[in-house]
Amino acid sequence: MVKKIFIAGSGGIGEAVALLLREWAEFETHIILGDVSEKNLFKAQEFVARNSSKTSKVETVLMAHEGTNAAMNAAFEGGDVLLDCSPGGQAPRMARYAKDFKMHYANLTEYVAETDEIMQLAKDAETGFVLQTGLAPGFINVLAMSLYNKFVAQFENETVEKIGMKVGALSAHAHQPHFYGFTWSPIGVATEYVKPSRVIRDFQIAEMPALSDREIIVIGGRTYEADLTSGGAADLPDFFTAKSKRLDYKTLRHVGHYAWVDGVIRQFPNDENLPKILLDKFLKEIPALEDDFVLVHASVEGFDKQGTRRMVEKAYFVEPLEINGHFLRAIQTTTAIPLIESAMMLLSGDYKGVILQSQIEPEKFLHGNFVSKIYKS
Numbered sequence: 001m002v003k004k005i006f007i008a009g010s011g012g013i014g015e016a017v018a019l020l021l022r023e024w025a026e027f028e029t030h031i032i033l034g035d036v037s038e039k040n041l042f043k044a045q046e047f048v049a050r051n052s053s054k055t056s057k058v059e060t061v062l063m064a065h066e067g068t069n070a071a072m073n074a075a076f077e078g079g080d081v082l083l084d085c086s087p088g089g090q091a092p093r094m095a096r097y098a099k100d101f102k103m104h105y106a107n108l109t110e111y112v113a114e115t116d117e118i119m120q121l122a123k124d125a126e127t128g129f130v131l132q133t134g135l136a137p138g139f140i141n142v143l144a145m146s147l148y149n150k151f152v153a154q155f156e157n158e159t160v161e162k163i164g165m166k167v168g169a170l171s172a173h174a175h176q177p178h179f180y181g182f183t184w185s186p187i188g189v190a191t192e193y194v195k196p197s198r199v200i201r202d203f204q205i206a207e208m209p210a211l212s213d214r215e216i217i218v219i220g221g222r223t224y225e226a227d228l229t230s231g232g233a234a235d236l237p238d239f240f241t242a243k244s245k246r247l248d249y250k251t252l253r254h255v256g257h258y259a260w261v262d263g264v265i266r267q268f269p270n271d272e273n274l275p276k277i278l279l280d281k282f283l284k285e286i287p288a289l290e291d292d293f294v295l296v297h298a299s300v301e302g303f304d305k306q307g308t309r310r311m312v313e314k315a316y317f318v319e320p321l322e323i324n325g326h327f328l329r330a331i332q333t334t335t336a337i338p339l340i341e342s343a344m345m346l347l348s349g350d351y352k353g354v355i356l357q358s359q360i361e362p363e364k365f366l367h368g369n370f371v372s373k374i375y376k377s
Contacts, residue, residue: 002028002056003347006075006103008063008094009085010035010044013108013134013339016332017083018048021340022056023323024370032075034061051326068097076101081343084108092117099125104346106339108134110231119354128351130342130360135294135331136167136249137234137357139338139375144236144298146362147312151300155310160302163200163244165233166217166226168252169331172291179256181289182282184331190278192251193261195230198237200247205237211265213248214258219297219315226250227258239358252295294318294330296375316375333374341368 005021007014010033018031031048035041041060048058061075068076076082076097081104084094088109095118098105104127109115115131122129132138144165152158171181182189196207214227232249240247261278268277299313318334320327345351345365365371 002030003080004030004032004078005343006032006034006061006079006082007085008034008082008090009087010037010040010060011085012329012332013335014085015044015047016328016336017085017340018044018058019052019323019328020333020336020370021343022048022052022054022058024373026369028056030057030059032059032061032079034063034072034075036063036065038062051324053324072097076103079103081105081346083339083343085339088114091115092121095121095129098127098129102127104128104343104351106130106133106342106346108132108138108335108339110137110234122354124353126352128346128355129353130346130351130355132234132357133338133342134335135169135296135338136165136232139334139371140165140167140232140249140296140298141234141236141357142338142360142362142365143296143314144300145358145360146366147298147300147314148240149362151302151310151312154312155302155304157302157304158243160244160300161309162246162299162301163236163240164247164297164299164301165236165249166252166295166297167232167249168224168226168295169334170252170254170293170295171289172293174254174257176256178260178286179254180260181287181292183289183292183329186279186282186286186288187275190275190282192229192231193278194275197228197230197249198233199228199249200237200240200244203242203245205241208248211258211261213250215250216255217252217297219252219295220317223255224252224295225255225258226252234357236358252297290329292320292330294334296334318374321374337370337374338365341365341370344368344370 061071082098084107088111091109091114169183211227229251296316301311318330321333
């Protein structure tokens with residue numbers, strides 16, 4: 001049976017979602033790419049056609065900046081799922097279309113206000129709405145849930161000392177003084193370095209300033225630094241209140257990067273325009289690079305019934321993916337794949353209403369057809 005999948009947003013993630021769906025889906029797909037830019041649509045459609053070995057239908061729809069148009073209405077009619085790769089501010093609008101046209105919906109955004117709005121909108125929906133299902137938030141949270149379940153089963157203790165989630169989208173090489181290269185949105189980086197981070201401390205939810213709890217960690221024999229940033233914890237602070245003494249999400253970087261960022265921030269104390277200042281500094285001094293990798297690490301630490309401290313942890317090192325002679329950057333595939341796997345969950349028909357990261361069945365998700373191809377054990 002053909003599944004009609006609308007992808008809102010035809011940038012780097014949207015085109016990766018379209019290509020991977022067309023190549024790896026276990027059913028025939030009818031993919032519709034939607035965007036407000038005709039140029040982006042042409043580029044994305046050509047990208048999928050050039051790099052895919054399949055011949056299933058890939059169409060485009062020029063979307064209105066506000067409301068709908070006839071082409072959008074026709075594309076939504078009879079649609080099975082809407083995958084939202086549009087800017088985060090558009091998420092409630094896209095979710096409304098999904099509900100109105102009785103489509104399933106999944107998005108990537110970490111925006112809190114928009115997520116809250118969608119939760120209200122979709123709480124009584126007959127279709128499923130999986131929220132914040134990219135890399136971080138998204139995959140990292142499901143991985144942490146899996147490790148927590150493993151800890152409880154192995155050590156028979158539901159209360160733990162610490163849950164740590166860490167993700168880094170990193171350049172393969174890094175140079176002083178900033179020890180960084182942009183592999184994804186500079187705006188996103190500048191924002192997550194400034195907005196507060198939601199954590200658990202002493203079994204209670206708290207907000208801590210970004211970049212205020214730095215640590216050095218060795219993963220796979222290589223040394224990195226990690227610090228608090230906004231957004232990546234999804235709904236896990238709510239789920240683990242009273243279950244975990246500490247919980248946080250941190251962004252991994254090459255050693256030396258955060259010291260450089262500190263130096264920039266110290267020049268502008270208490271400046272309300274700090275995100276823009278950081279962005280301007282980044283664009284001026286840090287190169288954008290294609291040669292990337294993604295590092296994911298999660299851990300759960302606590303005590304077993306005998307009082308011995310225990311830890312379970314898991315790391316993934318993901319490099320660019322070659323598909324039909326073309327390479328997708330690691331950040332593209334690691335973000336796109338959890339979104340697609342969420343679509344597969346929804347298309348099973350077993351879900352309706354809002355599904356947050358703590359509510360996803362971890363083992364089924366991690367061993368799904370799409371996730372298991374990228375996040376290899």
